[in-house]
Amino acid sequence: MNDFADRLSPMVVKELRQGMRSRSFLAPFLIVQLMMIVCVLISLDAEARKAVTTFFWFFTGVMLLVALPFRGIGSVRGEMREKTLELLLLTRLSAWRVVAGKWAALFLQTLLLASALLPYVVLRYFLGGVDLAGELVTLFWFLVANAILTAVCVGLSPFMYGFRGIIAAFMAPGLVPVVVVSMMDISRVSAVVPGSLRLMATCLLGPLFILSMFELAVARIVPAAEDRSLFQRLLAVAIVAMAALLEGIYHTRGIFGGVALVLVAPILIGAITSEAPPVPVLYGRYRPFGPRSRWRLPGPLSWAAGRFLRPGSATGIWFTLLIFTALALTSGIDLGNPRAWRLILSGIGAFLMPLLLARLLFPGKDRFVTWLCFEIFFFVLAILFSITKTLREHWISSLAPPVDFWLHLFNEALPTTDDPGFYLVCGITAGSLLLLVIGSRKEWKKIGELEREARNLESGGEGVAFGS
Amino acid sequence: MSQPLVEVRNLRRSFGAIEAVRGLDFDIEPGQTVGFIGANGAGKTTAMRIMATLDAPDSGSVRIGGYDTLNHPREVRQLIGWMPDAYGTYSDTTVLEYLDFYARAYGFGAAQRRQRVDAVMEFANLGPLADRAMNQLSKGMAQRLCLGRTLLHDPRLLILDEPAAGLDPKARIEFKQLVRRLAGEGKTFFISSHILSELGEICDSLLFIDQGRIVHHGSADHLLNPASREAVVEVRLLEAPGALIQWIAARPGVTLVETIPCGARLRLEAGGPEALSALLRALIRDGFGVCEFRREGRKLEDAFVEMLAGGSSSTEPPAPPVL
Numbered sequence: 001m002n003d004f005a006d007r008l009s010p011m012v013v014k015e016l017r018q019g020m021r022s023r024s025f026l027a028p029f030l031i032v033q034l035m036m037i038v039c040v041l042i043s044l045d046a047e048a049r050k051a052v053t054t055f056f057w058f059f060t061g062v063m064l065l066v067a068l069p070f071r072g073i074g075s076v077r078g079e080m081r082e083k084t085l086e087l088l089l090l091t092r093l094s095a096w097r098v099v100a101g102k103w104a105a106l107f108l109q110t111l112l113l114a115s116a117l118l119p120y121v122v123l124r125y126f127l128g129g130v131d132l133a134g135e136l137v138t139l140f141w142f143l144v145a146n147a148i149l150t151a152v153c154v155g156l157s158p159f160m161y162g163f164r165g166i167i168a169a170f171m172a173p174g175l176v177p178v179v180v181v182s183m184m185d186i187s188r189v190s191a192v193v194p195g196s197l198r199l200m201a202t203c204l205l206g207p208l209f210i211l212s213m214f215e216l217a218v219a220r221i222v223p224a225a226e227d228r229s230l231f232q233r234l235l236a237v238a239i240v241a242m243a244a245l246l247e248g249i250y251h252t253r254g255i256f257g258g259v260a261l262v263l264v265a266p267i268l269i270g271a272i273t274s275e276a277p278p279v280p281v282l283y284g285r286y287r288p289f290g291p292r293s294r295w296r297l298p299g300p301l302s303w304a305a306g307r308f309l310r311p312g313s314a315t316g317i318w319f320t321l322l323i324f325t326a327l328a329l330t331s332g333i334d335l336g337n338p339r340a341w342r343l344i345l346s347g348i349g350a351f352l353m354p355l356l357l358a359r360l361l362f363p364g365k366d367r368f369v370t371w372l373c374f375e376i377f378f379f380v381l382a383i384l385f386s387i388t389k390t391l392r393e394h395w396i397s398s399l400a401p402p403v404d405f406w407l408h409l410f411n412e413a414l415p416t417t418d419d420p421g422f423y424l425v426c427g428i429t430a431g432s433l434l435l436l437v438i439g440s441r442k443e444w445k446k447i448g449e450l451e452r453e454a455r456n457l458e459s460g461g462e463g464v465a466f467g468s
Numbered sequence: 469m470s471q472p473l474v475e476v477r478n479l480r481r482s483f484g485a486i487e488a489v490r491g492l493d494f495d496i497e498p499g500q501t502v503g504f505i506g507a508n509g510a511g512k513t514t515a516m517r518i519m520a521t522l523d524a525p526d527s528g529s530v531r532i533g534g535y536d537t538l539n540h541p542r543e544v545r546q547l548i549g550w551m552p553d554a555y556g557t558y559s560d561t562t563v564l565e566y567l568d569f570y571a572r573a574y575g576f577g578a579a580q581r582r583q584r585v586d587a588v589m590e591f592a593n594l595g596p597l598a599d600r601a602m603n604q605l606s607k608g609m610a611q612r613l614c615l616g617r618t619l620l621h622d623p624r625l626l627i628l629d630e631p632a633a634g635l636d637p638k639a640r641i642e643f644k645q646l647v648r649r650l651a652g653e654g655k656t657f658f659i660s661s662h663i664l665s666e667l668g669e670i671c672d673s674l675l676f677i678d679q680g681r682i683v684h685h686g687s688a689d690h691l692l693n694p695a696s697r698e699a700v701v702e703v704r705l706l707e708a709p710g711a712l713i714q715w716i717a718a719r720p721g722v723t724l725v726e727t728i729p730c731g732a733r734l735r736l737e738a739g740g741p742e743a744l745s746a747l748l749r750a751l752i753r754d755g756f757g758v759c760e761f762r763r764e765g766r767k768l769e770d771a772f773v774e775m776l777a778g779g780s781s782s783t784e785p786p787a788p789p790v791l
Binding site (some may be wrong): 006010011013014017018021022079081082083084086087088089090091092093223224225226277278279280281 | 520521522523524526537538539541542545548550552554555556557558559560561565569570572573574575577578617621
């Protein structure tokens with residue numbers, strides 16, 4: 001109960017109190033100290049210094065990129081398992097503050113551990129053979145990657161339970177390459193952005209990705225009467241708009257568009273797998289100036305916006321198409337390039353086909369988790385296909401657009417529009433979309449009824465709160 | 469009559485094909501202690517979760533303190549304290565830290581927070597446990613702590629879902645005393661429980677729910693001693709019961725259940741207070757040396773089971789019951 005703690009979020013205080021007493025923090029902390037002492041002692045021998053440097057960074061990497069971030073997998077899930085989450089949501093803490101607090105506490109513990117590394121870096125510098133500035137920059141990038149990986153783990157945390165927890169364990173190593181790819185995109189962006197703006201561009205994109213991972217968890221835990229989809233989808237629109245703006249300035253020919261897709265992916269997955277909550281107050285006319293403002297969008301405009309922004313999978317499918325179209329048109333992608341078309345179409349299929357399979361084969365199961373399982377399956381399949389040249393270039397991989405997408409993303413040399421696979425991808429993606437649209441009729445009907453009920457509430461003078 | 473604190477109207481909630489709550493209607497007046505009774509799966513927890521803004525109804529509404537739970541969840545949350553049937557604990561956290569965290573989460577500043585935490589710890593007798601880790605508390609201690617946490621923001625309405633489940637008798641008595649003290653201070657309670665006799669003791673009114681519908685509402689006394697219901701009376705005399713048995717045989721509306729040493733158990737067809745009083749007067753008038761005259765109590769559990777057996781098909785009340 002000290003004064004400093006009063007300046008922090010209650011969630012951060014609580015998580016730090018718990019986290020720093022837990023074995024999952026204390027054990028890595030003590031192991032790091034021990035290992036660093038060993039490293040310094042071995043560094044006394046000048047011939048061993050190069051090997052020590054390699055070991056030092058390998059060990060630091062394991063700690064900062066694996067051991068500490070993956071503690072986040074149990075964070076929100078732990079509150080759900082212990083049935084304390086609802087108690088938190090009944091206080092003044094919003095779902096967003098709960099998730100952000102979890103992430104912040106984990107990241108602060110990482111910072112503490114990283115700061116404990118610094119004396120050893122300096123000691124090794126004085127012993128000689130160490131590029132101090134270079135090591136500090138490497139440590140900085142490890143911390144950036146840690147922040148992103150921790151956000152990924154915290155964002156996925158509410159979905160990981162029971163059998164799915166086992167899947168998460170399989171999936172976890174798969175996350176790393178995805179983040180690495182996105183980091184590579186960021187570094188490519190850094191390469192095209194001149195001088196002092198590089199760091200700024202990187203610092204803008206990292207937090208946006210972290211924010212979009214937060215939203216994934218927030219949407220899952222928010223009470224039924226509250227809706228996050230409007231904020232999330234507007235955030236996705238803002239990210240696309242920012243990518244378009246940066247593209248207009250730097251002319252990277254689609255690199256910002258690719259990065260934007262990585263950033264909005266968690267939001268799109270959340271949108272296509274969510275269900276429309278049966279709460280009429282969430283379906284009233286939009287209030288652009290916040291939930292407490294009196295001015296609402298005119299009816300037809302609000303209705304049109306609702307086709308993309310209302311919560312639920314039915315609108316989420318159209319929203320995903322809208323985002324892909326916007327990215328294709330504004331991010332400088334060369335639409336005359338057949339590879340761009342192949343990636344766009346198989347990319348849409350990579351979102352829609354797992355959703356279709358989830359809805360057809362596992363209708364009663366959690367859509368998000370089932371979607372994720374299918375996507376991981378296709379990702380693994382793509383890795384297997386990419387091993388042999390015959391399979392990699394065979395049209396059979398195009399039967400599953402997600403496999404086709406991953407293969408073409410990582411292999412620029414593969415055929416694009418001039419093989420039968422292209423027509424298969426087009427047909428299967430369009431077929432998936434058609435079946436999903438047909439399957440969404442019931443949800444659209446429900447949304448229509450809820451909108452009518454919301455109008456009745458509005459005309460009856462009942463306040464309709466949005467964006468809570 | 470004052471404005472009801474809780475107004476529940478035509479509340480419905482389904483989970484797939486299962487209708488958990490089917491048109492609940494009731495009001496709760498400020499300061500009342502209302503018991504919510506029903507079998508497992510009757511819809512109690514679903515209804516309570518909707519009241520606590522944790523779930524949304526398919527249709528119908530709940531207003532608490534005049535605020536609709538869907539339109540104004542934040543205002544409602546300031547008015548209610550929710551204690552679920554399964555409450556969680558935090559590892560590596562002491563009792564004091566737990567309460568301190570929730571006080572922060574409710575937005576109390578440093579000075580006010582200390583004051584609230586101290587008050588709650590004193591009320592729930594948690595002082596000696598302040599530095600004890602939460603996972604080392606007994607069930608009864610943890611329950612007191614959870615009630616304390618519920619009280620931190622001084623809510624007007626306390627919604628307690630199965631608060632006495634799993635408690636030993638001593639802890640149940642302590643918990644009941646805490647509820648009575650709070651009720652005496654004017655707090656409104658909405659409590660579900662399977663331990664019906666205890667609900668009968670602490671509640672002003674009882675709501676019985678079965679298959680998502682309210683099948684009975686009223687006081688425990690009314691349920692246990694309805695005017696129209698027959699009564700079984702145990703009469704003990706100073707003398708042998710032979711004359712009493714003959715007396716019973718000649719008296720209409722009274723039948724012998726069994727003889728007992730120095731007395732008998734009698735059944736009265738009309739078991740109202742007037743009939744009982746008349747029977748006692750007649751016994752004394754006719755010269756029996758009555759040394760004990762006791763109406764046999766009816767257990768709330770029996771009343772509940774009887775009501776479910778005979779009353780589950782009863783129609784919904786025509787107007788919302790005001791409890």
